[in-house]
């Protein structure tokens with residue numbers, strides 16, 4: 348585990364950014380903080396997600412999985428599964444002849460996921476996946492790359508657990524290039540989200556999560572760096588598509 352904050356900044360999915368210093372100064376602290384944050388916000392996560400739309404909803408996640416080629420009979424590993432917003436459409440798309448494994452470090456988020464869908468769940472981190480080599484056809488990760496302490500370790504793990512020809516698909520929000528979109532996103536996070544969070548009934552927990560979310564978007568690595576890290580890990584045909592200037596899907600194949 349990486350205990351050195353300066354090294355952590357160069358390998359994590361967040362570039363060196365003063366905003367992050369208020370939250371943690373080591374990988375251990377980051378893990379403790381995000382686990383508590385997600386455990387506390389788990390019961391209100393889905394309502395907040397559908398109200399704020401920052402993950403652009405279940406329809407988008409399903410459409411991405413379909414477009415990227417998740418098919419009946421495949422084995423899907425959903426990393427950072429959370430409450431299952433990617434896992435649930437994944438189960439539907441692989442069908443009864445397929446297999447779905449949901450991985451997440453937060454017991455609170457996994458407890459919410461189990462209420463919706465009966466799949467194998469694993470408590471763990473993207474950087475150390477508790478599965479043997481060449482087990483799965485498709486690795487998905489929705490809106491969690493920014494929480495990963497070492498993206499090189501995570502991408503090496505994705506390659507290891509995939510069968511040859513298997514595919515990775517990472518959905519993530521990026522800082523918009525256009526000033527107008529950046530302004531709209533800041534307004535959304537600073538003004539609309541706290542207002543909408545009041546409606547969820549778990550105002551404090553959810554608000555804390557979304558304030559952190561906004562800061563991580565500002566501090567997130569740029570798309571070229573993420574694609575370069577996928578290539579360095581050994582993925583082929585690395586690509587990134589973007590919707591509405593914010594929502595990105597990073598993909599690659601195991602040769």
Ligand SMILES: C[S@@+](CC[C@H](N)C(=O)[O-])C[C@H]1O[C@@H](n2cnc3c(N)ncnc32)[C@H](O)[C@@H]1O
Pocket residue numbers: 381382385402426427428429430431432433450451452453456471472473474488489490491494495496
């Ligand atoms: C914003 S939620 C996303 C959940 C879901 N994938 C979705 O699309 O809504 C982020 C999830 O990442 C998990 N997480 C944080 N650090 C992680 C890591 N290093 N490896 C895997 N998952 C992690 C958190 O516990 C949380 O459930």
